Amino acid sequence: MSRLQPVRGTRDLLPDEARRHRLVEDVAWRVARLYGFGEIATPIFEFTEVFARTLGDTSDIVTKEMYTFNDRGGDSLTLRPENTAGVARAFISNGLQQSLPLKLFYRGPMFRYERPQKGRLRQFHQVGVELLGVEAARADVEVIALAAQVLADLGLGGRVTLELNSLGDAESRAAYRETLVAYLETRHAELSEDSRARLRRNPLRVLDSKDEGDRAVVAEAPLLSDSLNDSSRAFLDDLLNGLETAGVAYVLNPRLVRGLDYYCHTAFEFTSTDLGAQGTVLAGGRYDELITQMGGPPTPGIGWAAGVERLAMLAEGLADADRPVAVIPVGAAAEPEALRTAQRLRGRGVAVDLGYSGNLKKRLKRANAVNAGTAVMLGEDELARGVATLRDLDAGTQTEVALTELDTFLAAGRA
RNA sequence: GCGAGCGUAGCUCAGUAGGUUAGAGCACCUGGUUGUGGUCCAGGGGGUCGUCGGUUCAAAUCCGAUCGCUCGCCCCA
DSSP states (O other): OOSOOOOTTOOOOOHHHHHHHHHHHHHHHHHHHHTTOEEOOOOSEEEHHHHHHHHTTOHHHHHHSSOEEEOTTSOEEEEOSOSHHHHHHHHHHTTGGGGOSEEEEEEEEEEOOOOOBTTBOSEEEEEEEEEESOOSHHHHHHHHHHHHHHHHHTTOGGGOEEEEEEOOOHHHHHHHHHHHHHHHHHTGGGSOHHHHHHHHHOGGGGGGOOOHHHHHHHHTSOOGGGGOOHHHHHHHHHHHHHHHHHTOOOEEOTTOOOSSTTOEEEEEEEEOSSSTTOOEEEEEEEOTTHHHHTTSOOOOEEEEEEEHHHHHHHTTTOSOOOOOEEEEEESGGGHHHHHHHHHHHHHTTOOEEEOOSOOHHHHHHHHHHTTOSEEEEEEHHHHHHTEEEEEETTTTEEEEEEHHHHHHHIIIIIO
16 A cells, blocks of 8 residues: 555545435535524634643543644644634634524534544544523424434434433532432442442443443433422423424433533433444534633523434435536537536536547446436537437437527426 | 454455465456547456565465554544
8 A cells, every 4th residue: 555645543535425424414504594594704723722621630531632833933732622612712703692593504524532433433524503591491402403403314313312401500400419329339349340430530421331231330320300399390390392393303311421510400312323433414502601611601501413424424325426417519610619518507507528638439338437318419410400410328318409509498397 | 541353456356274476346548449438348458465574395364563544432612
């Protein structure tokens, strides 16, 4: 193999795959607009502090999994590992608290220094939304309904499950954390080595351990829902009622958690069983403390992000390629007319592949290779009579059409 | 950071008790058709067998190292 390889965890998107990615992004953006979201594009890198502040000291993430570097001016910069922090920063930088509630959509590449595996790359792409400034669960309902519609419009409605949980407010979560740790201590001997470490650093994460022994312990663990205080429970009820009214199906998963402290109340994931270990296709939650934590005015928020690569894998086959019209001059004398014809058709919105060389046989072969549906053949014969020969490349049939009617004929969608 | 599997043509892969010029299908090119593709027939180009080193008269095949890929663990903002 050549030494000219892409960096580990990065890939070239060749036209076929790029088209599927684009489809995923376009569907998400179209649906987001239906819900009244506008697009925001934040920089691909930020001061490292933007991410470090939101993540706190959470070990691995900051120290090992970010692309951090010093620029020539000596500033520490980091390629964005996700977009919520960037949106929050932009919210504060631009004084957007004047225009709440804010509904924002984004798309683009993200970067995490991780070991690549199925559905996980170092440069990957996400689409996502953030809804800022609404305290009520109505916001959560709309954001989740939006997610469900994106997936449904991608044809994945039957292949993903919405899992939902409530983390409660800070008070509820703190109470649960104590209850859980106390319980886990009593079963300490049965826990895996990983989970013993989690018990100290991030006890809620024990709940979604993949280790079988851990799962047995977790199955008998006290539930987060039993620790919810009244207002947290009321919030959850509002959310569930709203989802039912909106017609969004869900499954409660009491073991669905988030690692970071700024999350509260709603946590949700759409998962698929068709992607191996990386089954989460879209994930989100409520983050009422995030903006405060970054130094902005207290502002509630909820949002989600979805992995474009994973969605594109699931939506395989959905994005049909264009079927251009192949315009083929026969003989050098016909080339100017072929160019004129191609330009006229393109001007009418018809995709045209105009070959660059070769005889009729070669050009028809090329027409086939680019998946053309129709070939427009122009030779001396035709030009003398002011017509073109149209060949239906699927049926193998041919008709003649007057040059003056050609663009109308093809633009009408009869190609 | 940890574990397992795998690197042979552009792609998918055959090929090991080590033995001459390393194969197939698909793709590509040429011709059969000097104005007819996708079917068919004939022919052709393309590989330092990931790389480096070792064992041997002889290495794609055995050994070591290295690089890369894949899947999983950790982590998942």
